[in-house]
Each structure stands twice: as C-alpha cells, then as structure tokens.
Amino acid sequence: MKRKLYRSLYHHEHWFAEWWSATLLLSAGIYVIIIPENEIFHPFFIQDYLKIISNQVWYSLFIFIGFVQFAVLSYESLLGRVTAAFFASTLIIWETLNNFVYGSQSHFCLFAWGIFALINLYALARILSGVERVYEYNL
Numbered sequence: 455m456k457r458k459l460y461r462s463l464y465h466h467e468h469w470f471a472e473w474w475s476a477t478l479l480l481s482a483g484i485y486v487i488i489i490p491e492n493e494i495f496h497p498f499f500i501q502d503y504l505k506i507i508s509n510q511v512w513y514s515l516f517i518f519i520g521f522v523q524f525a526v527l528s529y530e531s532l533l534g535r536v537t538a539a540f541f542a543s544t545l546i547i548w549e550t551l552n553n554f555v556y557g558s559q560s561h562f563c564l565f566a567w568g569i570f571a572l573i574n575l576y577a578l579a580r581i582l583s584g585v586e587r588v589y590e591y592n593l
Contacts, residue, residue: 469527470572471576471577472535472538472542473524473527473572474570474573475542475546476520476524476525476527476538476551477520477524478546479516479517479519479520479522479523479546480516480517480520480524482516482549483513483515483520483580485519486509486513487513488563516545519542522537522538523538523539523542526538535577535581536581539575540576542574543571543574546570547571550567550571553567
C-alpha cells in the first residue's frame with residue numbers, strides 16, 4: 455500500500471504542481487480585486503501590463519484561467535491540460551516580465567512568478583512530448 459502511494463505521488467507530481475499553479479492564479483486574481491490598495495503587497499502583483507487592456511480584465515483573466523486549469527485537472531483531459539498549461543504559462547510569463555520591467559526586480563514575487571511559469575512550461579513539455587500519456591494512464 456505504501457509503495458503504491460509513493461508510486462502514485464511520483465507519477466502525479468506534475469499534477470500537483472499544476473494544481474498549485476492554478477491556486478496561484480486564482481489567489482492572485484482574487485487578492486488584487488478584494489484588497490485593491492494594499493501598500494505593502496499590491497505593487498508587486500499585477501501592475502500596468504503595458505496598458506493593453508484594463509487591470510480588471512487582467513485580474514479576471516487570472517481567475518478564469520485558474521478555474522479552467524482546476525477544471526481540466528479534475529477531468530484528466532490531456533488536450534485540456536495542454537491548453538490550460540499554455541494559457542497559464544503565457545499569463546504567468548507576462549506577469550513575470552511585467553514585474554521585472556515595472557516592479558521591484560528584487561522582490562520575491564518575481565522569483566515565485568518565474569517558478570510557476572516554469573512549472574506550466576514543464577507540464578506543457580511533458581504532455582506534448584508524450585511522456586504524460588505513458589506515465590499518467592499506465593499505473
């Protein structure tokens with residue numbers, strides 16, 4: 455029983471990483487909507503985005519993509535996971551670059567956003583290369 459649990463966790467570690475990424479997207483989007491003027495933490499989250507669209511739309515995109523990533527993880531659809539990982543990584547890379555250009559380059563959020571972008575890119579690479587198909591469904 456213990457060995458089967460370890461084996462399952464080993465083969466699903468990427469799933470948990472994607473789950474944490476979805477949690478980050480949701481919590482960041484909800485946080486900046488609920489607490490819009492926090493002087494300490496808010497300036498290092500979502501800011502300016504090169505003024506392409508309004509900040510509220512960006513916050514909503516974070517929440518929407520977070521929910522989409524949760525949904526496709528629960529349905530175990532590889533096509534859905536590819537799509538969600540692509541959009542999540544794109545959005546998080548955009549946030550990382552935004553923090554680097556407009557924010558404080560030494561803040562821990564820059565590091566955290568970068569790590570979660572890599573997590574989604576790694577998940578995307580696993581699924582597109584076929585590794586995911588081999589390990590996920592042959593337990």
